[in-house]
Amino acid sequence: MSATAPLPAPPSAFDAARVRRDFPILEQRVNGRPLVYLDSAASGQRPLPVLRAVEHYETHCHANVHRGVHALSQAATEAFEGARERTRQFINAASTREIVFVRGTTEAINLVAQSFGRARLAPGEEILITALEHHANIVPWQMLCEQTGATLKVVPIDRRGELEYGRFLELLSPRTRLVAVAHVSNALGTVLPVKQIVDAAHARGAVVLIDGAQAIPHARIDVRALGCDFYAFSGHKLYGPTGIGVLYGREALLAAMPPWQGGGDMIRTVSFEKTTYNDPPWKFEAGTPNISGAVGLAAAMDYVEGLGLEAIAAHEQRLLELATAGLARIPGIRIIGTAARKASVLSFTMEGCHPHDLGTILDAEGVAIRTGHHCAMPVMTFFDIPATARASFGCYNTEADVEALLAALAKAREVFA
């Protein structure tokens, strides 16, 4: 799905039932039924290697980073900086100086808005986003526009939930300073042509941020092949811990950006007359970071690479196709988001049954889906619906999970017949 997506692995290569056993949380029963977890787009679960890596760090290695000469502080620093190097490899960044640890995608985008955008944008200049963005890739830009007098422009989508690429090219102008787009839509599953978007934006001199929150667990991301200026993602969507995420930024850009939060770790020297700042990435990491989170994230990267990102993506694609075909057979179901290229997300409504009621009925059957506006209210407005039900797939989901979803939806139709 990315610019560098390789051929899918053969079906036999992936044993989801075995993968599932790596996730102890999935062994439980919910409301008397085996848990069927179809909400990985909201948050993935953690496999044993991630849980153990965090436990090992907390049990044996923890102290503050970059501060002491004692053994534990060095062990913690090595673990934290090791996680940065692991992340660099994972997305093929040129240098660890391009890997900033943050709380998650939301913080990464806010960092770019405030540190990169605030000093550079002027009245009359434009930020270009799309109509399918998550609120995290809308609101920080609205705040930035209020602060700078810049204007937010929105590229429309069509009824299938695809970006109107022609309109994107029209809206891209010499006034466009920054383009911020999702790699994969969380509400619709649409995979955006990010490589084309980056190339077109660069040709106009605009800087590009990609919100990779929904793409990171489903494809191999190569930031140098994409050529993007910023790439943001969260650890917990990649089967890592919450509260840890990554902002990739091109080194030249990060070096020129001012810090956005002040405090310890982000400085070189402090006096009351003059403080000098640390180099990237530490310049953007004020305060004690989420060290165990970074360790867990690195373990999650090891885990998904062990399974094979291509194999995971191919497996999820099969489940998506199976579920899509199954839903199409249920009367009254309307699939929201029917783009040609989708990843792992299946949004839908059922006639006569509000998504909230669907969510409750499925929960009673042990099936966990997300219902609501998915932090994408403009998408709901576009399709003229208050909310959708959304099933999303991860590496541990099986065909049996899809069958359980379809059976629970049949039950919902019975209740609301």
Next chain:
Amino acid sequence: MDLKELYRDVILDHNKRPRNFGNLAPADAHAEGHNPLCGDQLTVWLRMQGETIADIRFEGKGCAISTASASLMTEAVKGKDRAEALALYARVHALLTQQDAVPDASLGKLAALSGVREFPARVKCASLCWHTLGAALERSAATVSTE
């Protein structure tokens, strides 16, 4: 948890065919309720005769629980005075939130809402209309929320 306790026939019926649905013109007061997280949205319209609710209607979009609750509410409070309606609101609230609340005869069909308390995530759906009624009774046009 038992779905039949939540989606009782009375609830499903009032969801499918909500009573007193639509706006009221002229109205003496109205209020809007909105739970933005789930998208439930409704407006309650009142026509008063002194202290008495002479007529009440509602319109909006929401889940079965919020729609049925609003429909049942309009039937229950029509003809009651302000104090009686607010007292009923308190009893419904207890029914929705207290495990040991026993529906008494005065609740009538509203007793069908007792299953909601087994589903804590849905209590706000059932209570939105009552909060909105309270706001309308205060002649307040402010948007209320139970999230």
